[in-house]
Amino acid sequence: MEYTGERFIPDSDGLEIEAEHIHRYKAISSCIKNMNVLDAGCGTGYGSFLMSQFAQNVIGIDISSESVEWCNNHYTAQNNLKFIQGSLDALPFDDSEFDCIIIFEVIEHVDTDIQTLFLKEAKRVLKPSGVLIMSTPNKSIYTDKSGYHNPYHISEFYLDDFKSYLKREFDIVKLFNQSLYLVSSIRDEEMNERRVRLIQNPGIEVEGKYMIAICSNEISALTPFDLSSIYKYDSTLSTNIASLYSGNDNNAYSEDSKQNIALSSEKDNTFSVNFKLSGNIDCNKFRFDPVENCFCICNIDEIQTDGEVESILPMNALKYYKKGFLFMNIDPQFEIKGSFNNATYLTIKGYFKIMTPVELSDFVNDMYKQMIDATNS
Template sequence: MKNLEFTGERMTTGLGSVHGVIEHLHRYAIAQKITNNKVVLDIASGEGYGSFLLSKSATKVFGVDIDEESINHAKVKYASSKNIEFSVGSTDAIPLEDRSVDVVISFETIEHHDKHDLMMKEISRVLKKNGVLLISSPEKSIYSSRDPNNPYHIKELTLDDFSDLLKRNFKNVNLFNQRFVIGSLIHLIDQDCESKFNLFDGDYLQIKNKLDEDDFYNKSYFNLAICSNANNNDYLEVGSSIFNGVRVVKEEINVLKESYEKQYNNILSTESFKLGNSIIKKINSVRKLLKR
């Protein structure tokens, strides 16, 4: 099936941007940890790949997006997943009943409009009493250096703005940063053992127990939060994690390699190249004769 066109407004599976793909997949990896056997709303579901990933372990997934073309595309592409229901709707008018979902997922949505309080009220309305919201938002203070003048971002939030909004609407709010990192991961083989997650940086002269920010890549471009009004905080501790991006990087390298090979072969087959090559051969022949 043909990929949904990438316009810059929403992620699609045809996009090859390494950091963008890895960041989005990592967020859904976290989401899978808290949506097992749950009824889930993926608000601003876009192309539908995230709803599809969640559907592998969730009881039911509602994928809702304001864009009708995206919804129609998702209905066809993921038709084999019987526990997903895609429908058109917005963050301030969610087409679901009150107290109907266990978990709401909202990734890179809130910056696309300015009805933030209405969005929180609608999410609170559809969430069950002990429901959970997992939400992400680009960091306003630095995001423009990575994606300048994005016409689809209507109102970005700083971490303080993000925190204040969520704490006005939920009793429990756990905040996270998300960074794109390139490095080495050392972890326990026995994943049942608990261990503090450390961040290291440095060189041959010094190693520090923290990350130094790069000019571009590993800044905390995204803020995430897990929110709930429940007294039970089991959902709120998902811990630190890393998403292995090697597969994505290799795929992008292969795509670039194929593209360059195609361009190279196209150049070899042009009449101008053949003519130029013929002229060079004749010149080289003359040079050989003169050397004799």
């Protein structure tokens, strides 16, 4: 998808903007377990995918057919996630269908008439105890004090206007502020304390750059939602697009056989991705590319399939390093050989970690020391 600046695309907007966007989804992820969730204005679907790791079901909706097509092509194997085209002012769903609606950095992109209609539609499709979570820039900070006018924003909100708008349909509105700062953290080594003191310079704005509202008509519905948090980040989003190519001894791998899937690594950097196969392919090998355009450490620990696996070979790794093979190129690849003519699925499990600049520097230093030692011996 071409980057225009209208919607956030991971790896295209810069690390700071990415941190702002991802923090919102990370903050709510543990609160939406076992919920049916609607991601309104889902854009490129990264947030829908992140929520699908916790929610029972997630539907992403966007007015852009290009966005919906892109999402369906990139998140094909997540069974509890789907994307459809639709408009905020006429949500194509039954009454009381969702436990939670998420709409992050979208409402300012439409005019006041659509804003009003969306709020009514959100109340309609939410269950009586449902929750609406909405974020939008604080016009006072984002626009007025910065002097920057986003050309894609049609109708922004001041804080009081935002509260009044939400109160039209929801009795209970709880507000959070979000801003990105240079932060130094001191924490308990055993991580026993859940709360920390906020120490800030007097010149920092009390209001945040962004406003996040949690809304409902039942006070008890808000109990699970506490978004107060600090998001520590030092690299890009931990969701990457992996690819699988099929082939045989007579034919090289081609784009025609390519399947894409989102690869999301857990806290311990383990991953599991599942590819659906047609069951009647002429195939005795696959090429698995865990990521593109990144230096990484990756290893395949296990493959589950109704075909037969004979061998797994890293095709262009530099060496085995720590917990996996180190790929110091922009296109890491594994080759999986076997018999897959009638196979219907291929699940790949393993270890995956994108190397940070610090880790790359440490590795290069280690290699340099080894070269010096070898020269002197």
